[in-house]
Amino acid sequence: xxxGTFELDGREVPFSPGQTILQAALxxxxxxxxxxxxxxxxxxxxxxxxxVKVNGRPMSSCTTPAQEGQQVESNTPEINEARRTLVQFxxxxxxxxxxxxxxxxxxxxxxxxxxxxxTNPQFNPLFPNRPVxxxxxxxxxxFNRCILCELCVRASGxxxxxxxxxxxxxxxxxxxxxxxxxxxLGDTELSVGDKAVEVCPVGVILRKRKGFDEPIGRRRYDxxxxxxxxxxxxxxxxx
Amino acid sequence: MTAPAKSAKKLKVATASLAGCFGxxxxxxxxxxxxxxxxxxxxxxxxxxxxxKHCGPCDLGLLEGGLCNAENVHVLREFRRQCKxxxxxxxxxxxxxxxxxxxxxDVRECLQTVYLTGPSTTHARIPxxxxxxxxxxxxxxxxxxxxxxxxxxGCPPSADAFWELITALIAGRTPALGHDRLRYD
Numbered sequence: 001x002x003x004g005t006f007e008l009d010g011r012e013v014p015f016s017p018g019q020t021i022l023q024a025a026l027x028x029x030x031x032x033x034x035x036x037x038x039x040x041x042x043x044x045x046x047x048x049x050x051x052v053k054v055n056g057r058p059m060s061s062c063t064t065p066a067q068e069g070q071q072v073e074s075n076t077p078e079i080n081e082a083r084r085t086l087v088q089f090x091x092x093x094x095x096x097x098x099x100x101x102x103x104x105x106x107x108x109x110x111x112x113x114x115x116x117x118x119t120n121p122q123f124n125p126l127f128p129n130r131p132v133x134x135x136x137x138x139x140x141x142x143f144n145r146c147i148l149c150e151l152c153v154r155a156s157g158x159x160x161x162x163x164x165x166x167x168x169x170x171x172x173x174x175x176x177x178x179x180x181x182x183x184x185l186g187d188t189e190l191s192v193g194d195k196a197v198e199v200c201p202v203g204v205i206l207r208k209r210k211g212f213d214e215p216i217g218r219r220r221y222d223x224x225x226x227x228x229x230x231x232x233x234x235x236x237x238x239x
Numbered sequence: 240m241t242a243p244a245k246s247a248k249k250l251k252v253a254t255a256s257l258a259g260c261f262g263x264x265x266x267x268x269x270x271x272x273x274x275x276x277x278x279x280x281x282x283x284x285x286x287x288x289x290x291x292k293h294c295g296p297c298d299l300g301l302l303e304g305g306l307c308n309a310e311n312v313h314v315l316r317e318f319r320r321q322c323k324x325x326x327x328x329x330x331x332x333x334x335x336x337x338x339x340x341x342x343x344x345d346v347r348e349c350l351q352t353v354y355l356t357g358p359s360t361t362h363a364r365i366p367x368x369x370x371x372x373x374x375x376x377x378x379x380x381x382x383x384x385x386x387x388x389x390x391x392x393g394c395p396p397s398a399d400a401f402w403e404l405i406t407a408l409i410a411g412r413t414p415a416l417g418h419d420r421l422r423y424d
Contacts, residue, residue, distance in 0.1 A: 097340065098423035099330050099394035105424070114421050120333050120390035124383050127335070129343040216424075225418040 004068035008052075009075050015066035022050050022061040025074070031230035032074050033083050033112050035090075035201060036149035037062040041158065044150055049083050049112065058082075084116040091121040093172070095128065095144035096202075102211035103203030105219025109147055111226035133178070135186030139197060140206045146176045147202055156196035164188045164196060176204070250298040250409060253284040253322060257311040258338045258378060259304025261287070262395045263329040267301075269398035280409055294321045299408060305331040306379040307338045310372035319385040324408060327381045328401075330394040330423065339378035346376050389414060393422045 002014045008025055015024035020043060025032050034050035037043055045063035052061045053073040061074070073079060090096075090109060098104045133141040148167060156164040164185075168177045180187035190196065197205050216222065224232075256264060264287060270277065285294035294300070300322030306312050319325055330336040341349055355363045381387055391404050391414075400420040407414040 091334075097330070097334065097336065099337070100340075101424075110423055113423065114418060117416075117421070119392050119416065119421070120327070120382065120387075121380070122382075125335065125339075125380065127339065127342040127377060131343075 004066075006066055006068065006070035006072055008072045013066075013072075019066050020062055021052060021054070021059075021064050021066050021070070021072055024066045025061065026230060029231045030074075031115075031227035032061050033080075033115055033226075034062060035108060035112060035147060036151065038151055038154075038199060038201075041151065041154045044154070047086070047147070047149060049086050051079065051082065053079065080116055084113075084118050085122070087113050087116060087118055088120075088122045090147050091118075092123045092125045093128070094146060095130065097144075101145065101203040102206055103145070105214065105216065105222050107203060107221075108201035108226070109145075111221040114221065115226050130175075133185045135184040136188075136190065136208075137186070138192045138208050139185060139190060140208055141178070141185045142204055142206065143176060145203045148174055148176070149201060151199045151201060152176075152196040152205055155199045156190070156194065159195040162189050162194070162196075164190045164194075249280060249282040251284050251296065252281045252286075252299045252301070253294045253297045253318065254286040254288070254301040255294075255303070255314055255318065256287065257302060257304035257314060257332070257381075258307030259329065259331050259336075261303070263303035263332075263393075266393075266395035266398055267401045270402050271398070273402055277405065281405075294318055297322045298324065299405075300325045301328050302326065302332055302381060303328045305335040305338055306375060306381065306384060308372040308374045312375075312384060313372075315381055315385055324388045325385070326389040326391055326404065326408075327387045328391045329396060330392065332381050333390050333392055335378045335380045336394070339380075342377045346374055350374075391416075394424050396420075397422070 003017045005012045005014050006021070008030060011030070013024050013028045013030065022032055022034060022037060032050050032052060034047070036047040037050060043062040045060040048060060050061045051058050054064060055071050087109065096109070098110055101107065104110060130143040132143065150167060152165045153167060156162050164179050166177050166179065167174055169175055177183065178185050178188050192207055197207065254264065268274070283289050284297050285291040294317050300318040302315065302318055302325065304311070306315065327333050331338065335342065350365050354360065354365045389404065391400060393400055397420060400416060403416060403420060404414045
């Protein structure tokens with residue numbers, strides 16, 4: 001049911017009651033870059049990559065309700081520059097060495113970098129020391145690539161009912177932890193079929209013995225850019 | 240894509256591999272027959288292809304690899320001094336890359352493991368010839384040390400990405416890497 005329309009980069013976008021700007025845009029096959037948003041989960045509003053200008057003010061489009069007559073700017077050089085800077089921060093805060101990552105070619109962070117025309121990390125990399133957790137027989141946890149989107153936290157709590165993951169600490173020390181006395185993934189109830197495993201947008205939660213199963217050239221974002229997936233998705237399903 | 244029109248004066252280009260594997264240079268050579276067009280437009284200064292040891296004044300410098308030791312920094316500074324436009328080429332030059340995977344380890348422990356206690360070690364001794372450049376405590380991308388004008392990502396960047404970069408810079412426009420040429424792996 002259409003409730004009204006707002007204007008997104010000069011285009012009329014319809015929305016239904018309760019939809020956010022991002023949901024309405026994706027439903028209309030308009031891509032707004034985003035990382036911590038996922039259509040199956042309550043919007044989180046933390047990564048700020050989906051920032052748009054609503055009537056001239058910067059807002060997170062994933063948490064801002066769509067309203068009749070809003071003037072929304074999204075695909076402008078100024079906003080994309082700010083989004084690119086946010087993505088560059090994420091790259092230098094972790095250890096994102098794409099050539100050795102199993103998720104390369106199907107990674108949302110990488111694909112968002114491509115979509116924003118990011119050619120370099122711009123800032124000085126921090127090279128944090130984050131040992132991997134290989135204690136689980138079927139799942140590898142590589143903290144180096146975590147962007148703190150909390151999708152695994154939400155999925156494990158809300159869908160799997162296991163609450164395996166949480167974020168701990170604040171600011172630059174914020175990090176992903178697992179719910180086991182030993183702190184090891186192998187001592188949790190996480191299993192391969194869990195939503196928390198499927199939902200990771202980067203290469204942190206990886207199924208073992210599955211890495212590099214798709215050859216270069218045939219991976220998701222080799223075939224099409226992330227904005228093309230959004231444009232092709234019938235009901236704004238997330239890339 | 241066609242080569243830009245031939246200009247009267249050839250541009251001077253220098254290339255070097257710092258803490259790299261020469262894979263980016265190999266990918267540059269993958270432009271294949273376009274090499275003939277390129278050599279009409281540019282003249283190589285310091286490069287593994289000329290074996291010149293130092294870089295003279297150049298229009299364009301292409302640097303592959305990150306900064307792993309003191310000599311890498313020395314060469315980088317020479318390139319920055321001599322090249323009007325300096326490009327960081329490939330994942331290692333841009334992010335530190337594979338060599339930077341040692342950044343969470345202590346250099347002393349690395350050297351001891353490789354040269355003293357490793358399982359295949361014979362004649363255990365850490366090399367200390369004064370001609371050997373000293374390793375840095377951490378591997379750095381190029382932009383940690385000098386200003387970089389352009390970045391060409393990829394491991395390696397594809398031949399078409401190289402061709403776009405070089406022809407754009409010769410023609411005096413900003414290189415445009417579309418979805419098919421912009422890759423971090």
